[in-house]
Amino acid sequence: xxxxxxxxxxxxxxxxxxxxxxxxxxxxxxxxxxxxxxxxxxxxxxxxxxxxxxxxxxxxxxxxxxxxxxxxxxxxxxxxxxxxxxxxxxxxxxxxxxxxxxxxxxxxxxxxxxxxxxxxxxxxxxxxxxxxxxxxxxxxxxxxxxxxxxxxxxxxxxxxxxxxxxxxxxxxxxxxxxxxxxxxxxxxxxxxxxxxxxxxxxxxxxxxxxxxxxxxxxxxxxxxxxxxxxxxxxxxxxxxxxxxxxxxxxxxxxxxxxxxxxxxxxxxxxxxxxxxxxxxxxxxxxxxxxxxxxxxxxxxxxxxxxxxxxxxxxxxxxxxxxxxxxxxxxxxxxxxxxxxxxxxxxxxxxxxxxxxxxxxxxxxxxxxxxxxxxxxxxxxxxxxxxxxxxxxxxxxxxxxxxxxxxxxxxxxxxxxxxxxxxxxxxxxxxxxxxxxxxxxxxxxxxxxxxxxxxxxxxxxxxxxxxxxxxxxxxxxxxxxxxxxxxxxxxxxxxxxxxxxxxxxxxxxxxxxxxxxxxxxxxxxxxxxxxxxxxxxxxxxxxxxxxxxxxxxxxxxxxxxxxxxxxxxxxxxxxxxxxxxxxxxxxxxxxxxxxxxxxxxxxxxxxxxxxxxxxxxxxxxxxxxxxxx
Amino acid sequence: xxxxxxxxxxxxxxxxxxxxxxxxxxxxxxxxxxxxxxxxxxxxxxxxxxxxxxxxxxxxxxxxxxxxxxxxxxxxxxxxxxxxxxxxxxxxxxxxxxxxxxxxxxxxxxxxxxxxxxxxxxxxxxxxxxxxxxxxxxxxxxxxxxxxxxxxxxxxxxxxxxxxxxxxxxxxxxxxxxx
Numbered sequence: 001x002x003x004x005x006x007x008x009x010x011x012x013x014x015x016x017x018x019x020x021x022x023x024x025x026x027x028x029x030x031x032x033x034x035x036x037x038x039x040x041x042x043x044x045x046x047x048x049x050x051x052x053x054x055x056x057x058x059x060x061x062x063x064x065x066x067x068x069x070x071x072x073x074x075x076x077x078x079x080x081x082x083x084x085x086x087x088x089x090x091x092x093x094x095x096x097x098x099x100x101x102x103x104x105x106x107x108x109x110x111x112x113x114x115x116x117x118x119x120x121x122x123x124x125x126x127x128x129x130x131x132x133x134x135x136x137x138x139x140x141x142x143x144x145x146x147x148x149x150x151x152x153x154x155x156x157x158x159x160x161x162x163x164x165x166x167x168x169x170x171x172x173x174x175x176x177x178x179x180x181x182x183x184x185x186x187x188x189x190x191x192x193x194x195x196x197x198x199x200x201x202x203x204x205x206x207x208x209x210x211x212x213x214x215x216x217x218x219x220x221x222x223x224x225x226x227x228x229x230x231x232x233x234x235x236x237x238x239x240x241x242x243x244x245x246x247x248x249x250x251x252x253x254x255x256x257x258x259x260x261x262x263x264x265x266x267x268x269x270x271x272x273x274x275x276x277x278x279x280x281x282x283x284x285x286x287x288x289x290x291x292x293x294x295x296x297x298x299x300x301x302x303x304x305x306x307x308x309x310x311x312x313x314x315x316x317x318x319x320x321x322x323x324x325x326x327x328x329x330x331x332x333x334x335x336x337x338x339x340x341x342x343x344x345x346x347x348x349x350x351x352x353x354x355x356x357x358x359x360x361x362x363x364x365x366x367x368x369x370x371x372x373x374x375x376x377x378x379x380x381x382x383x384x385x386x387x388x389x390x391x392x393x394x395x396x397x398x399x400x401x402x403x404x405x406x407x408x409x410x411x412x413x414x415x416x417x418x419x420x421x422x423x424x425x426x427x428x429x430x431x432x433x434x435x436x437x438x439x440x441x442x443x444x445x446x447x448x449x450x451x452x453x454x455x456x457x458x459x460x461x462x463x464x465x466x467x468x469x470x471x472x473x474x475x476x477x478x479x480x481x482x483x484x485x486x487x488x489x490x491x492x493x494x495x496x497x498x499x500x501x502x503x504x505x506x507x508x509x510x511x512x513x514x515x516x517x518x519x520x521x522x523x524x525x526x527x528x529x530x531x532x533x534x535x536x537x538x539x540x541x542x543x544x545x546x547x548x549x550x551x552x553x554x555x556x557x558x559x560x561x562x563x564x565x566x567x568x569x570x571x572x573x574x575x576x577x578x579x580x581x582x583x584x585x586x587x588x589x590x591x592x593x594x595x596x597x598x599x600x601x602x603x604x605x606x607x608x609x610x611x612x613x614x615x616x617x618x619x620x621x622x623x624x625x626x627x628x
Numbered sequence: 629x630x631x632x633x634x635x636x637x638x639x640x641x642x643x644x645x646x647x648x649x650x651x652x653x654x655x656x657x658x659x660x661x662x663x664x665x666x667x668x669x670x671x672x673x674x675x676x677x678x679x680x681x682x683x684x685x686x687x688x689x690x691x692x693x694x695x696x697x698x699x700x701x702x703x704x705x706x707x708x709x710x711x712x713x714x715x716x717x718x719x720x721x722x723x724x725x726x727x728x729x730x731x732x733x734x735x736x737x738x739x740x741x742x743x744x745x746x747x748x749x750x751x752x753x754x755x756x757x758x759x760x761x762x763x764x765x766x767x768x769x770x771x772x773x774x775x776x777x778x779x780x781x782x783x784x785x786x787x788x789x790x791x792x793x794x795x796x797x798x799x800x801x802x803x804x805x806x807x
Contacts, residue, residue: 096725096728098715098719098721098722098724098807099778099807100715100721100722100778100807101722105807111807114805114807115802115805115806116802117802118799118800118801118802118805119805120718120774120775120776120799120800120805121718121719121766121771121774122719122764122766125767126720126724126727128724128727128728128761129728130728130729
């Protein structure tokens, strides 16, 4: 792109054509105040704090002014300072912005600007409007008294999360941010991702769980990766005196816009399960506490005396821990599996059987935003991969056709062009679609006949035709398969459809760490002599609970008390997510760092060392242990 | 300012005296200050409550009742330079929270609804009448210097006093300003 030369505060600078004056100034380290502009969002020109003088006469917001050859811009004249002070004061006078009793004191962009413009008195009388505080939501407090109407939350909800929950309502002094059509936030279509809160420049939207626990300057910051799902969002983890204060998203420049989801942002703050700090051993209904070393000896002797061991790990652990655990378990002759790996094994098997090439699989999930059509099997991705769900909503808002196929409620109901409800297996529907595509267009009567031959199916021929027509018209369509689909036939038919139509596939599984793709796993005994569960954050996983119930003896390693640890015969403490260092592989195959944010509490210091020692009991050594 | 030692008076209106406490945090500077100025009245360091003729008058707190108005006016009449200490005096502060509602409703809620069966809203000539709205000092009298903060730190209070003694009107820049 061609360069444009112009002058800012007497300094010649050049910028690429199409940039705004504000962006050009930012690149050249020229400071322009702003309140409504945010790098992840489109410019709105709402606050007017970024006004600059153009060619000595016009005063205009720099976030809306495109660079032009020969412009003469002044950013810091006395006149501009006067106007900005006036704007700040008028913002202040409309609501209740006293810093002293605001949670954002010290983290507030309005406060910073008031300092910058040295406001130590008011020229105008104040209004004292009576706004209610909305605390109906589980995680977010919405306080209009602190709102500056910058519209960041509204734009974030629309542009980044694709959810359009927040809007502006009312006019003049009754103007405020409203939720849906004026319902409390807790009863709205909010996905609880907390993006609005993250972009809010003041204390108008704040995190219930972090209220008054300390502002950012008082906290320690750790840059890490979220292990809630395989998207692996980059996170800023704030801790203070060894306690978690808040978690924020960071990838502002990327497509994700820095969003996280409810599980990534709030769950670790809400989850106050009782911490497991000792080894618990249960025998004949009696419970006793052991030291960590005794626990290790006990586990080793039980594993050593068993022939049928099922080892099952959470998919939300680091590569290093999964590696160490699998080696330790194999040393004891166990069958090894990870949450989500079963689906991946089926997928690989089906791919091999139908000769499906890797080229059909998308390596970058943001591609869904470029697709013409999205065919979504299983809408539970709304909960399991919320950031991908946001991309799908964004695409649908911009005109991409979205067809959802689900056994239950369509979680994308307000974005999908067509919702098909069909109980699992979804094979029948896909199979008919395949058949129609293969054999040429068929009429609805033909289809009805076919479906009756197939056994009076619950498939509507109209649905089949709609999918067929859609896929045949478009040149770039993406099929997204959620994690709930675990039967081979459904997978096979969906893959065959993709192959037939040249569609691309995003296939999801429940493992947060996609290291499972290179790790050797196999199905485990369903009723083993001994089950060894490494629970991670998957303590509610049904397969784990079933395994513990079916095993003669069960060992559960977990950081907090849960149904799993209540049922286990031997409970061994483990670290929590924020106490671990290591790496994870995201859905795009990228390796990301997981950083330690809090010092481990309790006796367990390193799970890897624990597993090395456990393997050593069977005379198998690797890694550091070898050099000992 | 006066020919000899400048005279200073301080008073607290509707406030928590936090600014005065912060003033005491200047520690040994109080000793220097005692040599540089003469305190005419100040409720935290001396017994004299009545404001007399002074060079520098310092006010803390919000104006919320008749007595506050009287104190503020008296201070203004008796001093050359009037300084507002703290967020309450400069902006209105936490006391202006009552402006978001109606004063009668608030009194009713505080004294009757939250009290026992016999509770009534106090009504006695000795009790100063509340003003309709809680106000910052400059909504009632002219203020010459503003030292905001909740409370302003001891360093800021000291900086303000030192500037005044040098004959300048203190103005906090962005590094010193903290609400």
